[in-house]
Amino acid sequence: MTAVSVEKKVNGTPKTSPEPRFDPVALAEAEAIRTRATAEADAARIKAEGEAEAEKIRAAEDAEKQRLANERAAMRLEKDKVNHDAYVAKKNTEIAKSNAEADEINKSAADKAEREASQLADQERSEQYWKWGARGIYAVGLIIAAPVQFMHFWDRERPFLVAAPALLEGLALVLAFGAAWAVAHRRDVTPYRIGIMLGALIAAGINLYGGMVDERIGFNAGLIGAIASLGGPIVLMTYERGIAQKADGEPSRREKKAAAKEAAAKAAAEEKSRAEKQAAEAKAAADKKIAEERAEAEQKRRDDDRRKHHPEAWEVADSIRSARGSAVVTEQIWAEAWYRVKGFKQVGVDLDLDMQTRAADARAKTAEQAPVLGAMSLINSQIRGRRKKDPNEPDGRRNNGGTPPIRKPGDTQPYSPLARRQIGVERATRGAEEATE
Numbered sequence: 001m002t003a004v005s006v007e008k009k010v011n012g013t014p015k016t017s018p019e020p021r022f023d024p025v026a027l028a029e030a031e032a033i034r035t036r037a038t039a040e041a042d043a044a045r046i047k048a049e050g051e052a053e054a055e056k057i058r059a060a061e062d063a064e065k066q067r068l069a070n071e072r073a074a075m076r077l078e079k080d081k082v083n084h085d086a087y088v089a090k091k092n093t094e095i096a097k098s099n100a101e102a103d104e105i106n107k108s109a110a111d112k113a114e115r116e117a118s119q120l121a122d123q124e125r126s127e128q129y130w131k132w133g134a135r136g137i138y139a140v141g142l143i144i145a146a147p148v149q150f151m152h153f154w155d156r157e158r159p160f161l162v163a164a165p166a167l168l169e170g171l172a173l174v175l176a177f178g179a180a181w182a183v184a185h186r187r188d189v190t191p192y193r194i195g196i197m198l199g200a201l202i203a204a205g206i207n208l209y210g211g212m213v214d215e216r217i218g219f220n221a222g223l224i225g226a227i228a229s230l231g232g233p234i235v236l237m238t239y240e241r242g243i244a245q246k247a248d249g250e251p252s253r254r255e256k257k258a259a260a261k262e263a264a265a266k267a268a269a270e271e272k273s274r275a276e277k278q279a280a281e282a283k284a285a286a287d288k289k290i291a292e293e294r295a296e297a298e299q300k301r302r303d304d305d306r307r308k309h310h311p312e313a314w315e316v317a318d319s320i321r322s323a324r325g326s327a328v329v330t331e332q333i334w335a336e337a338w339y340r341v342k343g344f345k346q347v348g349v350d351l352d353l354d355m356q357t358r359a360a361d362a363r364a365k366t367a368e369q370a371p372v373l374g375a376m377s378l379i380n381s382q383i384r385g386r387r388k389k390d391p392n393e394p395d396g397r398r399n400n401g402g403t404p405p406i407r408k409p410g411d412t413q414p415y416s417p418l419a420r421r422q423i424g425v426e427r428a429t430r431g432a433e434e435a436t437e
Contacts, residue, residue, distance in 0.1 A: 137235045148217055152207070172200050182244075189240065303328070306329070
């Protein structure tokens with residue numbers, strides 16, 4: 001199918017297109033579209049710039065927050081480290097102190113054990129000295145006394161009497177052995193000691209008599225022989241007595257004196273403690289009595305004051321006290337009586353005082369809610385008209401490129417409730433005046 005071209009003609013003459021005519025509406029619409037597009041582009045650019053700036057500010061704020069968080073974490077870590085170091089130092093100090101105390105205790109125990117060992121060694125050594133010294137003295141006495149007795153009893157016609165010295169000196173020696181046996185077996189040693197002294201006295205008497213009657217012996221030999229016969233058994237008996245006291249646990253004179261001194265000191269300390277306790281009890285009793293007297297005086301003062309200034313409440317309180325069997329009008333009883341009479345649970349508040357309080361509170365609320373007028377009034381500063389701007393006045397936005405700042409909710413200080421109320425009153429007044437006119 002072939003396209004047919006139709007030529008428009010008028011009366012056989014080709015029709016030409018008219019010349020374009022000026023259309024102000026279309027131009028205005030085009031200008032409006034262009035202006036709107038420009039405004040939208042500017043708005044989009046401003047929005048993008050604002051978002052970019054906001055994002056930059058947000059990033060800076062996030063970086064600052066992260067820096068502060070890192071700083072706080074570092075400070076916390078440093079604090080924990082310092083606390084840990086202090087804790088470790090404290091523990092080390094405690095351990096060192098404990099070790100020092102343990103060392104001191106061990107050293108004290110070692111010193112005590114050493115002293116006890118040294119004392120025990122000294123005791124054993126002195127005991128050995130005493131033991132062999134006593135036996136040595138007995139042996140020396142026997143050496144001196146025996147020849148004197150041999151010379152005294154020697155008789156060619158009676159040779160058997162030569163055994164008499166052995167009997168006399170041996171009697172004391174055997175009884176000394178018996179005393180040692182009694183001490184070892186914890187038996188009574190008194191009979192043995194009596195026998196030792198009798199045998200020693202007999203031998204000493206014979207030696208002294210022989211020295212006096214026999215010129216061969218002489219008085220000096222007889223006297224020293226008598227002393228030797230007595231000295232050896234006495235020394236040996238003294239040694240055996242000390243051993244017996246030690247075995248029986250009998251305290252010595254020094255130990256008895258120390259024990260008596262310690263008992264006296266203990267009794268004095270107990271007496272002092274008893275006296276201090278009695279003094280403390282007496283002081284406590286005196287303080288208690290003074291406190292009771294002060295409490296009674298204070299109770300009497302309150303009762304007299306309440307009876308004088310509040311007789312109606314006092315009668316009810318005294319009646320409640322009597323009914324409950326209480327000795328005095330307590331604070332609880334007085335509060336209950338006040339509530340029964342005055343009608344208020346708070347003691348001291350009556351109807352007149354409550355009315356005065358309510359009236360003062362109402363006046364304070366009225367003064368608080370009333371508008372404050374004057375040059376410094378916040379209401380006047382918020383309700384006065386806005387000044388009209390001079391058309392010839394330069395643009396105040398020239399410092400920021402002519403772009404108005406982005407306003408956000410909360411940027412403007414909210415109006416006072418009193419200002420809004422005053423504006424409403426003034427508007428109602430102007431409306432009424434206009435309606436009247």
